[in-house]
Amino acid sequence: MRRLQTAEVRAQSVAALGLDETTHALTSSAAIAAALRRSASFLCPCAGSTLVRSALNPLRGLVEDHATAKAMIEDTLEQLIAHGDLFEYRDPTTSAGSAATILYAAPCGFVPRASGSVILLGVSADQSSVLPDELEARVEHNGHVRRLIPLPAENLRDDLAQLGLIEIPYDRWLKEPSAESPTQHVSRLDDRLQKAQPSGEMPELMLLDPEKPVRFYPARWVEPKKQTGRFVARRKQAYGAPVWCYVQLSAGHPQRFVDFPSAGSRWRGCDEAWRLQLAIDAARQNPQRFNVCPNRPGTQRLELFSPIPTWAQRRWDAVGQRTKPPGCLLAFDFPEAEIGEEVRYARDALWLEAAQGSPQSG
Numbered sequence: 001m002r003r004l005q006t007a008e009v010r011a012q013s014v015a016a017l018g019l020d021e022t023t024h025a026l027t028s029s030a031a032i033a034a035a036l037r038r039s040a041s042f043l044c045p046c047a048g049s050t051l052v053r054s055a056l057n058p059l060r061g062l063v064e065d066h067a068t069a070k071a072m073i074e075d076t077l078e079q080l081i082a083h084g085d086l087f088e089y090r091d092p093t094t095s096a097g098s099a100a101t102i103l104y105a106a107p108c109g110f111v112p113r114a115s116g117s118v119i120l121l122g123v124s125a126d127q128s129s130v131l132p133d134e135l136e137a138r139v140e141h142n143g144h145v146r147r148l149i150p151l152p153a154e155n156l157r158d159d160l161a162q163l164g165l166i167e168i169p170y171d172r173w174l175k176e177p178s179a180e181s182p183t184q185h186v187s188r189l190d191d192r193l194q195k196a197q198p199s200g201e202m203p204e205l206m207l208l209d210p211e212k213p214v215r216f217y218p219a220r221w222v223e224p225k226k227q228t229g230r231f232v233a234r235r236k237q238a239y240g241a242p243v244w245c246y247v248q249l250s251a252g253h254p255q256r257f258v259d260f261p262s263a264g265s266r267w268r269g270c271d272e273a274w275r276l277q278l279a280i281d282a283a284r285q286n287p288q289r290f291n292v293c294p295n296r297p298g299t300q301r302l303e304l305f306s307p308i309p310t311w312a313q314r315r316w317d318a319v320g321q322r323t324k325p326p327g328c329l330l331a332f333d334f335p336e337a338e339i340g341e342e343v344r345y346a347r348d349a350l351w352l353e354a355a356q357g358s359p360q361s362g
Contacts, residue, residue, distance in 0.1 A: 109166035
């Protein structure tokens with residue numbers, strides 16, 4: 001019996017996830033996403049923390065920085081939820097302060113693109129993949145995103161439907177909200193907040209301060225002091241992660257609030273909150289920024305400095321390649337033929353503005 005070296009164990013672990021160990025590292029986003037989907041197949045429905053632990057524990061002794069690995073797993077889990085491999089559920093019959101969010105595995109499906117390629121979604125309950133070996137070998141793993149590119153004269157849409165995968169129309173997958181101006185959006189949420197019942201004190205409340213620079217998202221989070229006005233915020237609850245909300249303050253004291261997600265909403269709480277903050281900043285004439293810069297030949301990089309809602313992430317994951325270079329919160333690499341349309345989308349749908357000095361600032 002031969003004792004395996006650490007590098008060999010890592011390679012075998014990647015291969016066991018159905019990935020090419022010569023291309024993907026054990027801590028790559030593709031490998032972490034595969035591990036989370038595998039865990040979800042037998043643990044869901046469960047809390048997100050349960051999936052994080054299930055993916056993290058096998059890495060003990062295989063990674064040097066346990067804290068960094070945990071952060072990567074948590075980030076990848078958020079991406080899987082945003083992408084549609086997993087979905088969140090909160091019991092609407094319980095109060096937001098007492099109900100933890102539960103994750104469910106989405107059934108195996110696909111989103112067809114006009115080009116004939118497809119985006120694969122969901123979790124297989126009984127095996128690592130529902131695809132036959134010849135198709136599985138062609139799956140492209142781009143971070144947490146799985147794509148299939150058709151061969152000449154191949155109709156992937158029909159082939160996958162015959163295999164029992166659920167077809168999800170592209171527009172329905174994106175789940176984009178109706179178009180409106182930033183002012184309209186803020187006004188609509190202000191009306192809801194004004195009709196909310198008065199509230200008491202809210203321990204450990206954290207605010208997104210619109211006075212802080214839009215290019216450094218972490219620094220925008222502050223504790224209430226003497227602020228007066230309406231703010232996107234997160235409030236502590238008895239169990240689970242803090243709840244996203246919109247709160248009205250007077251001299252630092254909460255007066256009333258509304259929680260996100262809204263009743264009957266098809267979006268996550270963070271998506272509603274991030275969209276509202278985008279609208280608040282744009283309405284204040286200080287919109288959040290993006291930057292466009294050259295990348296490898298044939299591509300352009302769109303850099304972001306604040307989070308974007310799920311539907312925008314889905315759109316850009318399908319068109320480009322997600323990355324996280326230094327100096328920004330998130331970025332996507334797009335083919336040069338696609339960058340113009342996606343810049344227009346950033347301006348029109350997300351109310352973003354090109355940073356000064358960006359080629360798109362003019």
